[in-house]
Amino acid sequence: MNKLFAANWKMHKTTAEARQSASELVGLVSGKLKAGREVMILPPFTALAPVVEALRGSAGFLVGAQNVYPQKQGAFTGEVSPGMLLDAGASFVLTGHSERRHVLGETDDLVGTKTAFGLESGLGVILCVGEKLGERKAGELKAVLERQIRAGLRDVPKDTPPARLVLAYEPVWAIGTGEVASPKDILEAHAFVRHMLAEIFGPSGSELRILYGGSVKPDNASEIIALDNVDGVLVGGASLKADEFSRIVLA
C-alpha cells in the first residue's frame, strides 16, 4: 500500500495562493518522491479547481475535499454534494475531522452517513477519529475510538476496495497545538484501530491505510512514518507552506 501524505489546508488560501502553493509543492517534490508514496492536497472548496489544475499531469498527486453533504442535490443551503466534488476534480473527502465534530457539532451518526454516502458516490474517504484530552485522561481512548469507528463505518460495505477507505487517528489534543503524540501513544492507538478494522472487514482490514495526524512537522515526520501501522500522515499547520510540507513528504 502507498504511504499517503495529506495536506489539510482547512480555511486557508485564496484561489491564487492555492494555485501558487500547489505549483510550488510540485516543483519541490517532483522527481524526488520515494516509490510507494502519494501526496494529497485538501484545499477549501473554492480552491479545488485551481489546485486540480496546478497538479494536472503530476504523478503521485491527488486532490481531496474537506467536507461533503450526504445527499445528491436539493434544498441544503451552503452544502456541497459528492457529485459536485467529483465534478470539481476531487477524488477523496475527509469525514469526521475533529473540527467538524467538536467545533461544528457533527455527530457520530452524521459522520457515518457521510462516510457511506461519499464512498457509494464514488469518492474515496478519509475517516478521522480521535480522543479529547479529558477522554484520554479518563482511560477512555479505546472506548472513544471504538465508538467513532463503529459509527463511522456502520453502513460501509465490507467489500469496499481498501485503497478507497483510509482511517486517520488524530488525537484532538495534538491537533494544532504543537503537542505531538509520543511514538508509544501512536503505536497503541494505531494497533487498536488496526484491530477494529480486522474485526469489521476481516482480512482486508490489514490493507486499509491508517494515517496519524496531530502537529506533524518536518523534524518528527520520519520517525512517525516508520512506526508500525502508520501508513501516512494528515498534516494541518505544517502543510500550508510548500517548503515545509515538501520536507515532510520527502522525509
Ligand code: PEP
Ligand atoms: C489536522 O488538521 O488534521 C491536523 C492534524 O492539524 P495540525 O497538523 O496543525 O495539528
